[in-house]
Amino acid sequence: MTHRTLPRFSATFDPHTISEIQRAAATGIYDIRGGGAKRRVPHFDDLLFLGASVSRYPLEGYRERCGTDVVLGTRFAREPVRLKIPVTVAGMSFGSLSAQAKEALGRGASAMGTSTTTGDGGMTEEERGHSTTLVYQLLPSRYGMSPDDLRRADAIEVVVGQGAKPGGGGMLLGQKINERVAEMRDLPEGIDQRSACRHPDWTGPDDLEIKIEELREITDWRIPIYVKVGASRPYYDVALAVKSGADVVVLDGMQGGTAATQEVFIEHVGIPTLAAIRPAVKALEDLGMHRKVQLVVSGGIRSGADVAKALALGADAVSIGTAALIALGDNDPALEEEYRALGTTAGAYDDWHEGNDPAGITTQRPELASRLDPVLAGRRLANYLGVLTLEAQTIARACGKSHVHNLEPEDLVALTIEAAAMAGVPLAGTDWIPGRGL
C-alpha cells in the first residue's frame, strides 16, 4: 500500500484564489459584484463591553429608561433631523434596487422613526411617499437631481465616496436600465451607465465649501447637509468636511456595500470601519466639534452590539445598507434552489449588478420585483431595526448608561492587539493601548 499525505491546499493559492485566476483567464475581465468587503478584517467583534460591576451601577432592564433618540444637523440647519433611534438606512439607488425595495426601506425606517436615503438615481415617489424622513443624496452623476426634490428632502447628503470603493465611481449595467430608470437618469434604455467618481462642478475642500453654501441657499438654510466619505484618510476627510461646513459627516468603512464594483476594489481599497472611527472622532475633538457636527458610521453594522460599539467609540448614529437588504429578504434560504440556478448559494449571493435577484430586491425585472411585498418587507425591516435598538439599549443599561450616547471608549476593551490599536481601547485584561505607550 502506498502511503500518501492528504492533498494540501495552499494558504496563498487557496481554492477561491485559484477559481478567480481561472475565471480571469477564461473571461479577460475582472470580477464585478455587489456588497462590501468579504475578507476578515478587524471589526466590532474584536471589542467587548465592560459591564457594570462594583465600581459601576447598571440600569434595570425593561424598567429604567435608556434613551435612543438622536438629532442630526444641529450646526446650521433650522430644521435638524430628529430620529427616535440611532440607526438610519443608507443610500441605495432606485435602479440598483427595485421600486418595491425602496418603498419597503421607507416603510420600515418610518415605522421605527428613522430616516432612509435616496441613492444614485434620484428620488422616487415610492420612497418619498413612504419615508417620513428622507435624506436626498447629491452624487457625482447627478442622475435625477432636481431642486424640487432638494426642497422636499429632510436632509441633503453630498456623497464624496463610499466605503466599498473610495475613489471610485460606479456602473449600472444595461440589463437594469429599464424605461423608468433610463428616464430618471436622462439616458437611453438598456445601456451601461457610468456613475462618475468626481463631482462635475467642484474639486477639493475649498470648492466643497462653496457647493454646500449653494445648497444651503437653494434650501434657505432649512435642512441639514451631510457629507459622506469612504473610509481611507478619516482624520483629514472629516476635518475637511467640517471645514467645508457640513452639519453631519457620514463615514463608510470598507465593509459597506455597493450595488456593483470590482471585487479587487472592494477588497483592497479603503480601511475597515473599526479603524476609521477613532481618527474621525479625534478630528472632531481637535476641532472642538464632537457632538456639534454629528458623526454617522456605516459599514458592517449587523447587531445592536455593533451599534453600541460604534456609539461608544464616538459616533452619534450608525447607518445600515447590506443588513437592511437582508432584513427585507435578500439571501433568503427559502430561495436556495434559485440561487443554485444562478451558480451561488443563499448567504453568498452578491451578483446584485446582474438584475436577477430572486428575492426581488436588486432587480428591475418586473416578474422578480413583484415578488417583494413592500408592506411585509417593510415590517421585517422595522422588526430588525427594533431588535438593533433593543440590543444596543441592553448593552448600554448593563454599562449603567441612561442614553446610548453615554456609552464611551472607557466601556470597551479589545480582544486583539490590532483592534486595540485601531479602536484606541485597551487590550482586554491590560491597560495597554497599542500606539499610546504604556
Next chain:
Amino acid sequence: MSYFDLADRPLRELNAALHALPVDTNDTHWNVENPAGRHAIACGLTVPITVDLKGHVGYYCAGMNKDADVTIRGNAGVGVAENMMSGRVTVKGDASQSAGASGRGGLLVIEGNAAARCGISMKGIDIVVKGSVGPMSAFMAQKGNLVVFGDAGEALGDSLYEARLFVRGTVASLGADCVETTMGDDDRAALAAVLDEAGLADPGDFRLYASARSLYHFKVDNLDAY
C-alpha cells in the same frame, strides 16, 4: 421693478426674497447691483422672473434655475447655471469651469469664452458659447445641445452619450467615443431651434460631433479606451 444692492444687503436676503416670490408675482424684474463675485447668487429660482446682475459673479450663479431668466453683465465663476432645469441664463462675459454642468433643461448663453468642462454631464440643457470652450467640454454629456461658435479644447465629448456637440471652429482633439458625424435633418432642426432660441443666426458652417456609441456596453475589447 425691484432693486437690490449686494453692497448694502446680504446675499441671503436676496435669495430668500427671490425664493419667496409666488409663481404669479407681479414683481417680475430684479436689478442686482454690486454682485462683486459673490457665490450662489440667484440660485434655486423657481418662477418666471428676470434677474439682471450688474457685474461679475462667483460660483454657481443661477444654479438649478427653473423658469427664471438671469443675465450676468460680467464674468461668471465655476458652475454657472449648474443643473439648470429650465429658463435662460446669459453670461455677457466669460464663464469659468463647468458651465451648465449636469443641466437638465433651459438655455445657457455665454457670449464670451467658457473654460474647461463646459457642459460636463449635461442632461438636456442647451448651451451656446459665442467664443471657445476649454478642454474636456461635454465630458459624459448625456442629452441636450452644445453649440460653440469658436474652438473646442482637448478631449471634446469624452465618454459622450446622446448630447449633440456643434462646433464651428477647430477641435483640439476628440475624447473617447466622440466622433465627427454627418448632420441629419434632426440635427439641423435641433441646431436651428437652439440658435433661434438664443437669437443668433446660423453661419452655416457648424460641424457635428456625437457619440460613436461603442462604449455603451462594457467590453473587454475596448480596454484601450478605458
